Amino acid sequence: MNVLDIIARGDGWVVINKPPGVSVHNDPRDVCHLLEKQLIPGSFESIHPVHRLDKETSGLLLIALNARLAKQLAEQFQARTSEKYYYALLRGSMPVSEEWQSWDTPISDKAEGRNNPQGLAKDRVESRTDFKVIKSDQYTSLIEVRLFTGRQHQIRKHAALAKHAILGDTRYGDPKFNKRIAEIYKTDRMFLHAGKLKISIDGKEHTFEASREF
Structure with a gap:
């Protein structure tokens, strides 16, 4: 896995469809490292996954590209105003x-x-x-x-x-x-997939979807 599937992008954020078996962080080939190499230098300040997704789980992962938006989005998940x-x-x-x-x-x-x-x-x-x-x-x-x-x-x-x-x-x-x-x-994957996410980003409501493979 060298290229992540970016299914949506906005001002200061991206949404990827993470494959199973790829860690979000704390690994040399995790989402953060892969995305840093994939994005155009200068097009982002930093990389912040704003919610959990297990290594074994596939599907939607929202990533903020600056600290301000990361804080705003993380607060929504903590307040349970987003829907997963x-x-x-x-x-x-x-x-x-x-x-x-x-x-x-x-x-x-x-x-x-x-x-x-x-x-x-x-x-x-x-x-x-x-x-x-x-x-x-x-x-x-x-x-x-x-x-x-x-x-x-x-x-x-x-x-x-x-x-x-x-x-x-x-x-x-x-x-x-x-x-x-x-x-x-013919696979050793775990059959759990994050398929839909509803969340407000900078005051605008978004719904993201990623089809499952099972």
Whole structure:
């Protein structure tokens, strides 16, 4: 991966469709380093991803290109005035429904493991993940997800706690099942994709979308 897919750009910001397996930061080949090489020198002040997106997750990532806008956008995510929608392919069959349902089990705001996705009791905080089941078969279910809180690995933890771990999730899913899924789908990716983002940038409302590959 040498070139990022920039799907939208404005005054002081870009939106990319991040592929799975690419870190947002803290890696020599992360999004920040790749974007710095890709953008025209002098066309940006600095690079600031303004919300979380796990290395294993694909999809929309909003990046501010100056500190002022980074602060403004980050405050919107903290205040929960933006809207983030994801798609996830889960293990097991769930009833298809147009009704939104909720997972609201308290979880920690840090990485955990498959033996205890919630984390220690003292670390658990309010968490809410809304979802609806788009389609389902005997083995898997595709859901659309809206986050109301932004805990680390929130969708992954809630899905695992519901006994419907995300396919390809090596941290919270079953290793033997994931190995079989990798053989069937010819990929070892995690099937979680950030597909839609609604947010106001400098007073203008924007809706960004990135199609999923599953």
